[in-house]
Amino acid sequence: MQTSSRANRIQPSPTLAVTAKAKQMKAEGIDVVSFGAGEPDFDTPDHIKMAAIKALASGDTKYTPSSGTLQLRKAVCRKLQEENGLEYEPAQIIVSCGAKHSLYNIFQAMLNPGDEVVIPAPYWVSYPDQVLLADGKPVIISAGDSSKFKISPQQLREAMTDNTVAVVINSPSNPTGATYSPDALRELAEVILEHPTAVAISDEIYEKIVYDGREVVSIASVLPEMKERTVVVNGLSKCASMTGWRMGYAASVKSLAAAMDKIQSQSTSNPTSFIQPACIVALEQSRDFVNMMVEAFDQRRRRITELLNDIPGLTMDLPEGAFYAFANASGVMGKTFNGVTVNNSGELSGYLLDHAKVAVVPGNGFGLDTHIRLSYATSMENIEEGLRRIKEALAYNASHSSHTHCAVRRWGGWKNG
Ligand SMILES: Cc1ncc(COP(=O)(O)O)c(C=O)c1O
Numbered sequence: 001m002q003t004s005s006r007a008n009r010i011q012p013s014p015t016l017a018v019t020a021k022a023k024q025m026k027a028e029g030i031d032v033v034s035f036g037a038g039e040p041d042f043d044t045p046d047h048i049k050m051a052a053i054k055a056l057a058s059g060d061t062k063y064t065p066s067s068g069t070l071q072l073r074k075a076v077c078r079k080l081q082e083e084n085g086l087e088y089e090p091a092q093i094i095v096s097c098g099a100k101h102s103l104y105n106i107f108q109a110m111l112n113p114g115d116e117v118v119i120p121a122p123y124w125v126s127y128p129d130q131v132l133l134a135d136g137k138p139v140i141i142s143a144g145d146s147s148k149f150k151i152s153p154q155q156l157r158e159a160m161t162d163n164t165v166a167v168v169i170n171s172p173s174n175p176t177g178a179t180y181s182p183d184a185l186r187e188l189a190e191v192i193l194e195h196p197t198a199v200a201i202s203d204e205i206y207e208k209i210v211y212d213g214r215e216v217v218s219i220a221s222v223l224p225e226m227k228e229r230t231v232v233v234n235g236l237s238k239c240a241s242m243t244g245w246r247m248g249y250a251a252s253v254k255s256l257a258a259a260m261d262k263i264q265s266q267s268t269s270n271p272t273s274f275i276q277p278a279c280i281v282a283l284e285q286s287r288d289f290v291n292m293m294v295e296a297f298d299q300r301r302r303r304i305t306e307l308l309n310d311i312p313g314l315t316m317d318l319p320e321g322a323f324y325a326f327a328n329a330s331g332v333m334g335k336t337f338n339g340v341t342v343n344n345s346g347e348l349s350g351y352l353l354d355h356a357k358v359a360v361v362p363g364n365g366f367g368l369d370t371h372i373r374l375s376y377a378t379s380m381e382n383i384e385e386g387l388r389r390i391k392e393a394l395a396y397n398a399s400h401s402s403h404t405h406c407a408v409r410r411w412g413g414w415k416n417g
Contacts, residue, residue: 006133009132009133010129010132010133011129011365013125013126013365014125014361014362014365015036015038015125015361015365015373018036018349018359018362019036019037019038021353021359022036022353022359025353025357025359030357031357032353032357032358032359033357033358033359033378033382033385033386033389034358034359034378034382035325035358035359035360035361035373035374035375035376035382035386036359036360036361036375037377037378038174038243038324038377039237039241039243039377040238040241040243040323040377041377041378042241042289042292042293043241044240044241044245045240045241045282045289047281047285048242048278048285049278051277051278051280051281052245052274052275052277052278054277055273055274055275055276055277055278056274060273060274060277061274062273063269063270063273064270064271064276065270066261066264066265066269066270067093067094067095067257067260067261067264067270068093068094068249068270068271068276069276070090071280072095072276072277072279072280073090073093073249074090075279075280075283075284076088076090076093076095076249076251076283077089077090077092077093078284079283079284080232080251084204084217084218084220084221084232086218086220086221086232088251089254091254091257091258092251092252092253092254092257093249093250093251094249094250094260094261094264095247095249095270095271095276095279096247096248096249096250096260096264096268096271097246097247097248097268097271097272098235098237098246098247098248099203099233099234099235099237099248099249100126100248101246101248102233102235102248102249102250103127103201103203103233103250104130104133105260105263106201106231106250106252106260107130107131107133107134108133108134108260109256109259109262109263110134110166110199110231110256110259111131111134111135111136111166112135113135113136114135114136114137114163115135115136115137115163116136116137116138116139116163116164116165117131117136117137117138117139117164117165117166117167118139118141118160118164118166118168119138119139119140119141119168119367120140120141120142120150120151120168120169120170121140121141121142121143121366121367121368122142122143122173122175122176122326122363122366122367122368122371123140123168123170123173123366124170124173124174124203124366125366127168127170128140128367136165139159139164140367141155141156141159142368143155143178144368145315145317145328148178148317148320149173149178149326150184151188153187153188153191156188156191156192157191157194160191160194160195160198162195165197165198165199166198166199166200166201166231167188167192167198167199167200167201168200168203169185169188169201169202169203170202170203170205170206171185171202171204171216171219171321172206172209172210172216172321172322173206173321173322174205174206174324175322175324175326175361175363175366175371176324177319177320177321177322177323177324177326178320178321179210179214179216179320179321181214181215182215182217182222185217185222186222188200188219189219189222189226190223192226192229193223193225193226193229198229199229199231200219200220200229200230200231201231201233202218202220202230202231202232202233203233203234204216204218204233204234205234205235205237205238205239205248206238206321206322207239208238208239208287208290209238209239209290209293209294209297209321209322209323210294210320210321211294211297211298211301211318211319211320211321212320214320214321216321218230220232228253230252231250231252231256232250232251233248233249233250234248234249235247235248235249236248236282236283238322239290240282240285240289240290241289242279242282245272245275245278245279246272246275247271247275247276247279297376297377299380300323300376300378300380300383301318301319301323301376302318303380303383304325304374304376304383304387305317305318305319305325307383307384307387308325308327308374308387310391311387311390311391311394312394312395313329313331313332313335313394314327314328314329314331314332314390314394315328315331316328323375323376323377324373324374324375324376325373325374325375325376326363326366326368326371326372326373327371327372327373327374328370329345329348329363329370329371329372330370332348332394333370337351337355337394337395338351338355338393340354340355344362344364344369345362345363345364345368345369345370345371345372346362346364346369348362348372349361352372352389352390352393355393356389356390356392356393358386358389358390358393360372360373360374360390361373361374361375374386
């Protein structure tokens, strides 16, 4: 049967693929340590679950307006006002089935064929493919370890053209945790405003998961003109540990919100009816739950950074936000371990899964093939055991060289270089 060129131009999500493979191996009885998950390992708080159970029991089981109930959109407006200092009306809010769905609708509603969307790399895996699905053209600009994975205003200026319709900003970032300061965001906003119609698509899903007291603001709030030029995307998956519920939202000017609503009304219709009252409860809950998670993630972040840097050939700075370790593995590329040569992040991830029974996500899906991503939203025991296995699997194998001493010294050299 025919498949469309649209479907053929994109890749399946590599993060979901790794998690699925690790789950399958576990189901087969193989003891796998998985660092694949892009979700907190804490359960959704009980009072949020209870609100959904109550809604279900009271018959909240029918269609709602496709953009979400008015009460829910009002709650989103209150959240954006109180926490981000941004004033919106319910008509500017579209609630969708996850922030991923919000982003999909945004690109579908905004792009014409050939329109350019600037995406800083490393990027979250879905941005380029969603742009391609909407017939747009992803324009990738790269920021590596040396710039703490943050693009400069100059880089952005050079990447933007008359065809640039949007710039994706994801701070804190998946996969790097990079978090732009308010000043840095203001400088990027100034570049965007140099183009009369370009907008920022600001994915703020990790806004509450930051460390060391970092200040997180929305690019929509850094200059008065920016609010009209930003689409804010957020959701409950990460901050309320509600990944399976599928709730995300976008806030924008009314014309874009109306276009998104039209698309949603002709595709999924409303997000699930009985989760919507519970989402209001989640939006209004205190910060205690997320603070508890951040405290746990912080300890794991420190430990995983320490353990990764202790593995010859791997390096990483302490991540600034989110719950991912994005480790530079260029020191192991081209090397042979247990008879397997690893030349890129895919081969390294495959080797680690086969030989160490550890699931990590290759960096190529995030636009950086020298790196691997490990989610530390997992127990400290898994972190200790998984990193022990990785270290063992990447230990220099003397049987593959007659220059053991030289090689051992070189490991140290890569580490410091
Ligand atoms: C940066 C980023 N944006 C959006 C999403 C989508 O979240 P959801 O669709 O679960 O709301 C994710 C999930 O991993 C993410 O990492």
